Amino acid sequence: MQEHRFSLTVFVFIAVINVVFGELQTAEKNLQFEAAFQGRCGIDSPCQQLCYELHDGMFECDCKVGFSLHEDGYTCTRNDSATDKIKEFEQDIGLTFVDSNDIDSEDSVRFVKISKPTSTTDKAHICSLQCGEGVCVFDNHGKSTCRCPFGKTGSDCQITNQIRYPRFNGLSWLAFPPLRGAYKHAQISLEFRPESWDGILFLAGERDDLVGDFMAILLHNGFLEFRFDCGSGIGVVKSDETVILNQWNTLSVYRHRWDAWIQLNRGKRIAGRSKGLFSRITFREPVFIGGPGNTSGLVERLPTDRGFVGCIRLLQTNDHRYDFGEAPAGDTISAKEIEECSTDKCTRSPCQHGGKCVTSNKTSLCLCPLGYTGDLCGTKLDLQVPAFNGSSYLRHPALGDTALSWLDLDITFKTQSPNGLILYEGYQKYGTADFISVYLINGYLEFAFDLGTGTAILRSPHIISLNEWHKVLISRTGRLATMFVDNQSHVQVLSPGAFTQLSLPLSMFIGGTPDFDEVSSNVKMRNSFRGCIQKIVVNDKPLRIVQGALSGANIGNCPHPCVAKPCGTEAQCIPVFDKYKCVCNKHCNSTDSSQVSFDGTSFVHYTNREIQKRITDGHLEIDLRFRTTALSGLILWTGRTDRSADYLALGLQDGRIEVAFDLGSGETVLKYNASGSSINDGRWHKIKFTRHERLSVIVIDNGTKMFTISNGKLNQLNTNTGLYFGGTEDVEKSTGKRYKKGFIGCVSDFVLNTDYQVKLSWSTNTKNVCIS
Template identity: 35%
Template structure:
C-alpha cells in the first residue's frame, strides 16, 4: 500500500519511507530492508483477504517477477499470475493459506477423519503427481485430500523420489506453527532459481527438517516411492528414515497464561493481552490503568500501546511539507503513518545524518514535491532523495496516524518496525496547517485514538502564582502564570502602571464590544509593533458558540489579515508584504456593507468582499485585544488560535479612540511596553501621547513647549489651535451664553 511513514530507531536517526505506493512513514530506526507484502482480495472470489497474498517481487532492475520467474513454482498448491505485476498463491478447497502466503494447511474438523485410505483416495485428481507406491505399503499409509503422502514422526519413509516443484507434504495441523511471512519471503528471495536443498532434507514453511539415516524398527511401516524426479536442489539418498521422536521425560510445569478475565476497563475501554500482559485500551479522552481518568489532549503522550488518528490528508497529493516536534522516550517507534493507492513502483528511503536526542525536544521537517523529497532533523544537514518510477502523486485514503497504528503487524514489513512510539508530541504542521489534537466532538481534529495521554499533566503541581494568578500549561512541559490586569512577572509578583500595552503571546485585554455601532460601516485603526509573525491583534464576535458575525485583525506569517463575516461567509483581505518585526506599523481596516478595504503603512490598498447578500455586522460579545481567553469560543472561520506578541499603541473605532487603560473589563499578562511615555516626560500634569517611537505632550492651559516645561506669562487673547488643541469652558455664565446662541 502506498503512503508516507516516519519512525525513530535504535541508532536515534529519523528517516522516511516515501513510497510511490502512496504510503508515508516517519520513523527513527536502524535500516532494515524487508520485502513488501500487499494484502488484497480478488474481485468475485470467495477467498478471505488473508487467503490471498500478492507477492510483487522484483530484481534490482525493478523487473517484475511472475510464477515462472520468481522461484521454480513458488506456491505449494496453486500459483496465479497477476497481469499488472507479480503473482499470488491460492489453496485448494479444504485448505487455508498460511501467513507466509505460499504454503497451505488442511482444514481439520474434530469430527472428521484426518486421513483417507489409499483405496478410497483419488490420488490423480487435481493433485501433485507422485510415482506409484511400492507394494509393501499397508493400510497405515495415509494421504491427505490432495493425494499427498502424510509423513508421521512415528513412521519410516523410504524416499526414492519426490517432485519438490509440485509441493511438499504438509505437516499435520496439530504439529504446525505459523511462520513469520517476512522470514519466509526473505529465505525464498535468497535464491534466484528456486530452493537450494541440502542432502537428506525436506523443507516446509517453517524451515528445514533433517531426515537422518538409520535402521527401521520392527513396528514401523515402509513406504517406497519409485521414479526419481528431483528437479531442484540435488538428489535424495535412498533408504533415508525419519526417527521417532524420543518420549519427553522432563517434569511438566504449570504456566499461567495472561488473560483478560476479571479485568474491568472503564469508560468503554477494552482489555487486550499485549506482550504477555493484560492492559486496557482506552478510547480518546480517557486514560489510566483502567481508563478511569478523563483527559483533554493538547500535547499527546504515547506509551507504546496507542495511536491518534487525524483526518485523511487533503490537497497533499503533489506537494507535502511536514513539521513535527517530538520528545522520544525510546529509540525505536512509529511516529507518523498514512497510506493511499498502490502505484507499484517501490519505496524511497531518506535517512537523517544527525541523531535524534532521547528525552529532548527534536524537530523533523520533511518535504515532498512530485517524486523528490527532503529530510532535515534539528536544523542539521538536509538529506535529499528521489522515489522510483515515473509516478509523482499520492492520493491518501487512510487517516493520518500519529504515534502508532491500529495493527502494527500488518505494516511492520513495510515500515521496518513493530514498535509504536513512546514519548510526547508538541506540534504537527502539514502544509502550514497546525493540527489540534483534541477530539473533533469539541473543537479539535482527532477523530479517534487509543491510550493517548496528556504530556502537560502535572506541570503546575509545584507552581504557586501570586496576586490571584492562575497556572496553566503553555507547552508540553512548561507552565505560565496568568496574571490579572495590573500585575505581571513569572509569578505575577510585579505591579506597575501601564501606558502602552505589551502582549506576551499569552495575554489579552477585554473591553466593551462594538455592539450595533458598526452595523453598516466599520473602520478600525491600529498602531502596533510586532515581535512575532503570528497572533491575533483584535477580535470581536457575535457570541461564544463559534457561530455568527465577527471581525478580526491578525498576523499570519508576517502578513496582516483582515477578516469579517456578516453571517454567510467571511471576507479575507491580506497585506501584500509581510510587516517588519520590532517596528511600529499603522493599519486602517474598514468595511461598508459587503465591501472591505485595508491600508497598511504606505502599501497599496487591498480590497475584498464577504459572501452572499447580508450587509450588516452585529457584534454582541466583548472586544478582545492582543488575544482571547479561550479560542474555542471564537468563530472557526476567523482561524484565531495564537495570541499577539508585541505592543499596541492606539485603537480607534469609527473615529473614536478606544480607552484601553481606564475602561478595560479584564486583562491577563498585560505589562508596560518600553516607550518614552513610560518615563512620564510631560511636566506640569501634561499628558504624554505616543507617536510611534516618539511622543507629543498635551499641556494644560498656561503651559507649553515639548514637555510642558514653560509657563505662559499671560493668557492669550487670540487663541490658536494646532489640530490637537481644545478649550473647555467651565463657568456657567459662559456656557449659558453659548447655549442661547444655539
C-alpha cells in the first residue's frame, strides 16, 4: 500500500512539474515580448502601468510584478496561478519551490528539500545562558555569550532595539528578499552617512559566489562606484567626486539594460555601459545592505570586500521603499550586528577634542575644532580642500600693513548657497573703520572695502551659479578697485574720500566668523559661507588655507579627488578646480633645475606655438635628464589627430631608450644598444636625440652615438597634436600599442634645439604630475 501511495505521489509530483513548467514557459514568452515607441513618457503615452524612456528618443512599456506585457506592447495582464499551485503541492510533499524573477535564465525553477535544524547536543559542554529570544553561543575564546536577533540587544537580549535607521560597523549587514521586476530596469535611491572611505553599500546577484549576474554599489577610496554584470562583462560607473564623510549623502542610480548612470549629491550625472550582448540580470540571492552578507568571490569581482561603516536612512528600488524593520512588518529577513543610527548624541555625550556643544531649535550639535569632525568631533580629518557648512570659519594672521597701498586677491570657490561671507578682515572690532570683505548676497558676488572715509562696493554683473567652481580676481590700488569673476566683464569702483591706504591689524576670517557683531555694520552679509574654498592668493602669495590657520571650527573636506590622496606620500596634491596636480617632496628636488615626477598615468600636454614649431622643424634636438627604475614607458610623443603617418615617440623598452618616428614614408626605429646602456638603475642619466631631416642620432651620457636614416624621400615631421610629455590620455591608442603606460620617474632640464628651456607652467593640460 505504501508503495502505491509513493508511486501516486511521484506521479502527481511529475504532473504538477509539467503543468508548472508549461505555464511558466507561456509566461516567459509573454514577459520576453518587448516593443518600443517613439516619443516620451507622460500622460499621452499608451503604457497601462510602467513607462521607461530610452536614450534614443524612444520609450517602452512594462508591467508591475505579477503582470505580463501583452503582445500589443502596452497593456498588462495578470499572471496565472502557477505559483499558487506549486505552494499547495510543496506543502504536501515537503519541498520548497524557489522562483527566479529573471525569465532569461534557463534554470528558472528549482526545488529545495526542507530540512530541520540540527542538534547542538554534541558540544563538549552546554551553553547555558538565558538569552530570551536570542541564542546562546560560544565566542572565539570559548566563553558563553548571547547572539541576539534583529531588533534586540543587551547581554540577555531583553532590550528592544528598534531599528529605524540602521548603523553598520564594517561587519554588519541587512538582508532583504531578492529583487523582483528589476531584471531589465532598476532605479535606486540611497541616502547614507559614511564614516570611512571604503565599503559595500548594496549587493544583489544571481549566486552567492558572485559568479554570473550582479549589481553592486560600493565606496572605494572615497569614490562611489556602481558595478553591474548582465552575464557578459562588468560595467563600471564611478563618481568624479568623493563622498562627504560624516554627513548625509544622496545617490541616484539608473540602469536600463546595458546602460547606467549615477548622480551623487545632486551633482552631474556620470554614465556607463556594461559589456557583451546580454542585457538582463538574474536576481536569486537576497539583497544585502551595508556588507556582503554570505557572498563570497568578492576579491575577483569588486575592488573592496569591506563592509560599510556608517548609517543608511533611505533605500528605494523602482517603486518600493524599504522598511528596515524586521519581517513581516518590515522588509528585513536577516541581519548581523545592526544598531540604531543616532546623529544627535551631543545631549548625552560630551564633545571630544575640545569641541563645543550648542543647542538650537531643540537640536544639539558639536562645534568641532580644526582637524576634527563627526557628531562628537571624534573623527580626525586630513583636510585637503576645506568645506564650510554655514557654522564654519577659519582664522588667519592679520595682513597688517602689507596691504597699505595695494591688494590683490585670487579666490577659487564653489558655493551651495546664494548668501554667505567668504572673507573678512577689519581694523577694529566695533564701529566704522578700515575693512575688506568678499561675500555672496542674493546670488551676486560683492567686494566691499573701506579706507576710513566711506565704503565702496563692487558687484558681479551676473548671478553666481551654485555647485560649480568660480574664480574671482580682485585688485585694489589706492582708492581704485577692480574685480573679474570668471569670464564676466570686469567692474571697478573708486572709494569715497581722500584716504588711499588700508590698514588691517585684526585677524582675517575665511568662510565666516564666530561673532558677526565684530563685523563692520557696513558689511551687508551676516551669514557664514556654505561650500568649498579651494584657493586664496594674497598679493601673489598662496595662502595655506587650512595649514596656515590659527584656529577654526566645523571644517570638513570638500568632495574632491585630492581627498583620496592620489599623489601618495611622495607628493602633495594641489587642487585645480575638479582636477589636481602633484607637487613633489624632497626626493625629486634639485638645487639648480626644475624637475617633474611621473607615475605612469600622468602627463603634460604642450600646445605652445614655439614648442610646436621646433618639434615640426626640419632640425630637432631634444636634451633632457631623467632617472627611473621602470623597464618601459613613454617619455615623449607627438603625432596627428587623424592618426595618419607622421609621429615621433621617445621612450623606454626593456630598460633601454628607443626612438620611433615616421615622416610619411614608413616607420623608423632607433634603439640605443651600446654596452651598459640599461638605464633603469634609479640614477640620473642624460639623453640627447637629434633629427636632421632623415638622419637621426641618439646618445646617452656622452657615450657611443647611434644613428639611422629613415626610408623614402620625405624629411618633414608634420604633426598637429602639440607635444605630450610623460604620457598621453591613452598611451596604447596613441602609440599603436607600442607602449602600454607612461613614464615612471623624474625628469629635469628639458631643452629643445639647445636654446628653448621647456617649463611646466606653459602646459595647457597637466594630469597627476609632480612638480618641484
